[in-house]
Amino acid sequence: MTEETQKNDPAPIATDSTQRSEPEVAPTSTPAPVASERQNWLKTRVDKWRESGIISGDQSDAILNYEAAPEEPFRLGLRFNRLIVVLATLGAILIGAGIISFVVANWQGIPSIAKLALLIGGQIATYGVAYQIQFVRGYPRIGGAIMSTGALWFGANVFLVAQSYHFTTDNPDLLIWWFLGILPLAYIVRSQSITVMAVVIFTVGLAWKAATWSDEIESFFPVVGILLLSAAVIYAIGMFHLVREKIKFHAGPYLASGALLAIGVTYFLTFEEMFRDSSRAITGFQVPTGSQIIPIAIVTIIAAIALGMTYRLSSHVHQKSVPRFAETAVVVLVVVLGWVLITLPFNSTGFYVVAFNLLLVLLIFGTITLGIVNKREALVNIGIIFFVIDLATRYIELTVDMLDTSLAFIIGGLLLLGVGYGMERARRKLLTQFGLRESSHDT
Amino acid sequence: MTPRLKRLFIAVIVIQVVFLLGLVGYRESILIGGRTAVLKTVPVDPRDLFKGEYVTLRYEISTIDRSPNTAIGKRHRLQGGFSEGDTVYVGLHLPGADQFEVQFAQTGKPANNADLFIKGRVISKVGETITVEYGIEQYFIPEGRGLEIEQADDVKVRVKINRSGTAAIETLIVDGEDWRP
Numbered sequence: 001m002t003e004e005t006q007k008n009d010p011a012p013i014a015t016d017s018t019q020r021s022e023p024e025v026a027p028t029s030t031p032a033p034v035a036s037e038r039q040n041w042l043k044t045r046v047d048k049w050r051e052s053g054i055i056s057g058d059q060s061d062a063i064l065n066y067e068a069a070p071e072e073p074f075r076l077g078l079r080f081n082r083l084i085v086v087l088a089t090l091g092a093i094l095i096g097a098g099i100i101s102f103v104v105a106n107w108q109g110i111p112s113i114a115k116l117a118l119l120i121g122g123q124i125a126t127y128g129v130a131y132q133i134q135f136v137r138g139y140p141r142i143g144g145a146i147m148s149t150g151a152l153w154f155g156a157n158v159f160l161v162a163q164s165y166h167f168t169t170d171n172p173d174l175l176i177w178w179f180l181g182i183l184p185l186a187y188i189v190r191s192q193s194i195t196v197m198a199v200v201i202f203t204v205g206l207a208w209k210a211a212t213w214s215d216e217i218e219s220f221f222p223v224v225g226i227l228l229l230s231a232a233v234i235y236a237i238g239m240f241h242l243v244r245e246k247i248k249f250h251a252g253p254y255l256a257s258g259a260l261l262a263i264g265v266t267y268f269l270t271f272e273e274m275f276r277d278s279s280r281a282i283t284g285f286q287v288p289t290g291s292q293i294i295p296i297a298i299v300t301i302i303a304a305i306a307l308g309m310t311y312r313l314s315s316h317v318h319q320k321s322v323p324r325f326a327e328t329a330v331v332v333l334v335v336v337l338g339w340v341l342i343t344l345p346f347n348s349t350g351f352y353v354v355a356f357n358l359l360l361v362l363l364i365f366g367t368i369t370l371g372i373v374n375k376r377e378a379l380v381n382i383g384i385i386f387f388v389i390d391l392a393t394r395y396i397e398l399t400v401d402m403l404d405t406s407l408a409f410i411i412g413g414l415l416l417l418g419v420g421y422g423m424e425r426a427r428r429k430l431l432t433q434f435g436l437r438e439s440s441h442d443t
Numbered sequence: 444m445t446p447r448l449k450r451l452f453i454a455v456i457v458i459q460v461v462f463l464l465g466l467v468g469y470r471e472s473i474l475i476g477g478r479t480a481v482l483k484t485v486p487v488d489p490r491d492l493f494k495g496e497y498v499t500l501r502y503e504i505s506t507i508d509r510s511p512n513t514a515i516g517k518r519h520r521l522q523g524g525f526s527e528g529d530t531v532y533v534g535l536h537l538p539g540a541d542q543f544e545v546q547f548a549q550t551g552k553p554a555n556n557a558d559l560f561i562k563g564r565v566i567s568k569v570g571e572t573i574t575v576e577y578g579i580e581q582y583f584i585p586e587g588r589g590l591e592i593e594q595a596d597d598v599k600v601r602v603k604i605n606r607s608g609t610a611a612i613e614t615l616i617v618d619g620e621d622w623r624p
Contacts, residue, residue, distance in 0.1 A: 116467060120460055127456050135444045154459050161463055163583050165470040166612040170581070181459045188451045189444075 042067055088145035089193075096126065096149050096156070115164065119157045126150040134189070148193045151182040155201070175205030187250065196253040199234060203261060206230050209295070222296075224265060225342035229299045231262035232334040236306035239327065242374070243313040256378040259367045262334055263386045266363060269341070269356035270390075275349040296342060303335055330366050333359065360390060384423050392416055473611040477603030478559055480535055480543045481616065484600050497583040498592050500600060504533060504545050504561070505580075509571045525550065525565050525573050532608055533575060534560045542599060548573075552608070562608030579610050585624055592617055 043064060050060040110118070127150040134143020155178040162174055179201045186194035210226040235258025241251035268274060307328055314324050337359055346352070364387050371379030395412050444452065483503045525531060525548075534547040536559070543559070553560050563575035579602055584592065592598060592615065599616040615622040 116463075120463055124456060124460065127452075131444075131452065154463075157463055158466070161466050165467070166579065166582050167470070168576070168578050168581050171578075177462070181455075181462060184451070184455050188448055188455060 039064075039067065084141045085145055085193075088142040089148060092126070092146045092149035093152065096122070096153050112164070116161075119160055123150060123153045123157055126153050130189075144189070144191055144193065147185075147189050147191055148197065151185060151194050151197055154178065154181050172205045172208035175201050175208065179205060187247065190249060192250065192253055195250045196257070199253050199257045203227075203230055203234065203257065206299075221344060222342050224269065225338045225340075226296055226299065227261065227265050228334055228338035228341060229296065229303065231258050231265060232331050232338065233299055233303040233306065234258035234261065235334075236303045236310065236331050239310040239331070240306045240313075243310055252376065252378060255376065256382065259363070259379055260382050263360065263363045263367065263382065266356055266360045267386060267390065267393075270353065270360050270393075272349060272353045275352050296339075300335060300339070303331070307331060326366070327370060330362060333362070360386075364390065384426075388416070388419060388423060391419060470611050473605045473609060474603050474613055477605045477611065479613070480559060480561070480602050480604060480610075482600050482602060483542045484598050496586050496589050497581045498589055500580050500582055502577070502600070504535070504543070505575055505577075507533065507545055507548050507573050507575060509548075509573070525568060527565055527568055529565045531563050531565055531573070531575055532560045533563060533577075534558050548575075559604065560608050561602075561604050561610050577610050579612050582612060582615060588624070592622065 046055070046060045046063055049055045050057060055063070126146060130143050130147035130150055132143075133139045133146060137143075158174050158178050158181075162168075162171070179198050182194055182201075183198045185191070186198055207223065207227050207230070210223040234254050238251045238254030238256075238258055241247045241254060311324065311328055337355060340346075340352075340355070364383050366383075367379050368383035368387070371377070371381075371383060392412070395415065399412065484500045529550055531548055531550060532552055533545055534549075534553060535543040536546040537543050546558075547553075561577055563577040565573050566576050567574045579600070582600075595617045597618050601613045601616060601621075602610045603613050604610045
C-alpha cells in the first residue's frame with residue numbers, strides 16, 4: 001500500500017487535487033473557455049495590484065494563468081467524481097441485491113447453513129473487494145461505494161436472519177443494531193456516505209422506537225418531541241466533530257442531518273391544526289411514563305455532554321465567541337422546546353404555535369448563517385429550501401381567505417418564481433464566494 | 444490505511460459477523476433448549492414488498508382481560524398496574540388437551556422457575572384489557588402459500604420459550620398437522 005493511496009479520502013471541495021492519486025479522473029490543463037465571474041473579479045484586483053506596483057506584469061500574468069487553468073477541469077472533475085460514485089454504488093447495490101434476492105427466492109430450497117454462509121460470505125467478500133480497490137489499488141470512489149454496499153449488506157443480513165427465525169422484523173432494535181455495526185466502520189475507512197447512512201438509520205430507529213411506545217394517537221407529541229431532541233443531539237455531535245481535527249471530516253453529515261430534522265419537524269409544528277385538531281386536544285395527551293422518560297433523559301444528557309465538550313474544545317480552535325454562544329444557545333433552545341413538546345405544560349395552543357413559528361425562523365436563518373460562516377453548502381441549501389417552503393406556506397395561509405383562488409394562485413406563482421430566482425442568484429453568489437475562499441485557502 | 448486502522452477494520456468486520464452468528468446461535472438455543480407451548484392463533488396474510496410474504500399471528504394470549512366481572516377476567520391473575528410500553532411476564536398453563544392459556548400476568552420476572560412464562564410488551568391498554576406483543580407475531584412463508592394458512596379452520600403455533608421468557612416460533616400447526624413450508 002503506497003503513501004499516496006493512504007491519502008485518498010473522498011474529501012470535500014477544498015481538496016488539493018495535485019496531492020492526490022485520482023486514477024478515475026484524467027487531469028487536464030486546458031484553460032477555461034469562458035471567463036467566470038470569479039475570474040473577472042480576480043482580474044480587476046490583480047490589475048489594481050499591478051498598477052499600484054505591488055506585483056509586476058509577469059507576476060500578474062502568472063497569477064491569472066494559474067487561477068484560470070484549474071477552474072473548469074476542477075468542476076468537470078467533481079462532476080465525474082459524482083458520476084463515478086453514483087455508477088459504482090448502483091452497480092455494487094445491484095450485485096448485492098441480486099445475491100440477496102437469489103437467497104430469498106430459494107429460501108426453502110437452501111439449507112440453513114448454506115443460507116447463512118452465502119449471506120455472511122457475501123458480506124465479507126464485499127468488504128474484502130472494497131478494501132482492495134480503495135486502499136490497495138487506490139480507487140477511493142469505487143472502493144468507497146463498494147464499502148457502503150458492505151454496510152448495506154450487513155443491515156440486510158440483520159433483517160434476513162430475523163426473518164429466517166420468524167421474529168418480528170417490524171422492530172426498531174434491528175435498525176439500532178445495524179447502526180451500531182456500521183458506525184465504527186465509517187470512521188475507520190473515513191467514509192462520509194457510511195456516516196450519512198448510520199445517522200439516517202439511527203434517526204429512523206430512534207423515531208420508530210419512540211413510536212412503538214404506544215399505538216395510540218396520544219403518543220404523537222412525545223414522538224415528535226424525541227425527534228426534536230434527536231435532531232439537537234445529532235447536530236451537537238456534528239459540532240463536536242468540527243472542533244476535533246481528527247474527526248472533522250465526518251462533521252458534515254451530522255450537521256446537515258441534525259439541521260434538516262430540526263427544521264423539518266419544527267415546520268410541521270408551525271400549524272395550529274397540529275395542536276387544535278379535535279382528535280389531538282392538548283389536554284387529552286398523556287404525560288410520558290417512567291419508561292419513556294428514561295430514553296428521553298439519555299438523549300438530553302448526550303446532547304448536553306456533546307455541547308459541553310464542544311464548548312470547552314472550541315476555545316482551543318480559536319472559534320469566535322459570538323458564533324460559539326449563538327450556535328450552542330440555539331441547540332439548547334431546541335432541546336428545551338423538545339421537552340416542552342413532550343410534557344405539554346401549557347393548555348393554550350397559541351403558545352405552541354407562536355413558539356414553533358419563531359423557532360422555525362430562527363433555525364432557517366441560523367442554518368443559512370452558519371452555513372456561510374462554516375462554508376457548508378448543504379446547510380445553506382437546507383436553510384434556503386425551507387425558507388422558500390415557509391414563505392409559500394404563509395402566503396397560502398394568508399391569501400386563502402382573502403383573495404379569489406385563481407388570483408391567489410397567479411400572484412403566488414409569480415411571487416414564488418421571483419423569490420426562487422432571487423434565492424438561486426443569492427445562493428450561487430454565496431457558493432461562488434465559498435469556492436474563492438476555499439481555493440485561496442488550499443493553494 | 445495504517446496497520447492499526449487495518450486491524451480495526453478487520454475487527455469491525457469480525458464483530459459484525461460474530462453479532463450475526465450470535466443472533467443465529469441465540470435463536471437456535473431457544474429452539475433446542477426451550478420449553479414447548481402450543482398457542483391458539485388467528486392468522487392474517489399481509490404481503491410486504493420488501494419482506495416477501497408472511498402471516499401476521501394474533502394469539503389468544505395477546506389480549507389479557509383483567510376485569511373480575513368477565514369469565515376470562517376471573518381466570519387471569521394480574522399483578523400490578525400496566526402501562527403501554529411496559530415489559531410483562533405472562534404465565535401459561537395447560538388446562539385442556541393441547542393449548543396453553545394465560546394463568547397470570549405481572550411486570551416483574553416470576554421467581555418460580557417451575558412456572559412456564561413468556562415475556563412480552565404491553566402495546567395498548569383499553570379499560571381493563573391489555574394487548575401484549577411477544578415478538579412472535581410474524582411467520583415468513585414461501586410466496587403464494589399465505590391463503591392455505593389463512594383459510595384453515597384451526598391454526599396453532601408451537602413455540603419454544605427459554606428461561607428468561609423469550610419465545611421463538613418452532614412451527615405452525617394447521618388443522619392438526621405440522622405445516623411444511
